[in-house]
Amino acid sequence: MIEDLQKYYGYLFEEALLEEIADVAIAKEFKANEVIIDIGSYITSIPLLLNGAIKILREDKEGDDLVLYYIEKGDTCAMTLSCCMGQTKSKIKAIAETDVKLLMIPKQKMSEWLSKYKSWQEFILHSYHSRLQEFIDAIDTIAFLNMDQRLLKYLKDKALVNQNETISVTHQQIANDLHTSRVVVSRLLKALEKKDKIELNRNQIKVLEL
DNA sequence: ACATTAAGTGATT
DNA sequence: AATCACTTAATGT
Numbered sequence A: 001m002i003e004d005l006q007k008y009y010g011y012l013f014e015e016a017l018l019e020e021i022a023d024v025a026i027a028k029e030f031k032a033n034e035v036i037i038d039i040g041s042y043i044t045s046i047p048l049l050l051n052g053a054i055k056i057l058r059e060d061k062e063g064d065d066l067v068l069y070y071i072e073k074g075d076t077c078a079m080t081l082s083c084c085m086g087q088t089k090s091k092i093k094a095i096a097e098t099d100v101k102l103l104m105i106p107k108q109k110m111s112e113w114l115s116k117y118k119s120w121q122e123f124i125l126h127s128y129h130s131r132l133q134e135f136i137d138a139i140d141t142i143a144f145l146n147m148d149q150r151l152l153k154y155l156k157d158k159a160l161v162n163q164n165e166t167i168s169v170t171h172q173q174i175a176n177d178l179h180t181s182r183v184v185v186s187r188l189l190k191a192l193e194k195k196d197k198i199e200l201n202r203n204q205i206k207v208l209e210l
Numbered sequence B: 001a002c003a004t005t006a007a008g009t010g011a012t013t
Numbered sequence C: 001a002a003t004c005a006c007t008t009a010a011t012g013t
Helices: A002-009 A015-024 A078-086 A107-116 A118-144 A147-162 A171-178 A182-194
Strands: A026-030 A035-037 A045-051 A054-059 A065-071 A093-096 A100-106 A198-201 A204-207
Touching (some): A002 A045, A045 A078, A065 A118, A100 A107, A182 A198
Antiparallel strands (some): A026 A100, A045 A100
16 A cells, blocks of 8 residues: 555655555545445545546436546545535535545544645645636536537546546446436537547447547 | 347437 | 437347
């Protein structure tokens, strides 16, 4: 575990902090598509991603999902941070996009380190900043972009977090993530294929422009 | 060969 | 952009 820490966070944190993390953190692993955090659950520790990617979704009362953004290695979850501080229930759902390895930090430690380690404080602030930025992007995408642009962005994001230009999904799954219908997805994908942006196969989409 | 699941398409709202 | 109804294609048993 300490090796992984060195590898992904060694350049960010000083030795003493790395040791403390190694001391209190609980290593966890999730398989792709496992639910990591569900809506309404209380958060008592915050995650540090070691590898893999997590998708963050919002869910309506009918159980329909909408993908907001992805978290990758070296990231933490700002939503979780704010939940920890405010003692509130999670407003979002987190699902493992790929197989994921992460460390859970008890929240007491997380606030203790804020005053103890400059690097930790910077990490948390920076994380807040970039998450907020992504949040604005996500709103822009949903509010101002046409569905076809949204779809293309979704495909690109997915290809990026999976580190593979070929992604394995059905049109139905995409429709669920974007909160639209399968027929619409099929049509837009067809259109994108005609523009040579992607290649289509059953259960597979290859993104040509990354 | 048959059933099931994924994808494509025209028409309608 | 959503929904319906239907077709076609790919895949599993």
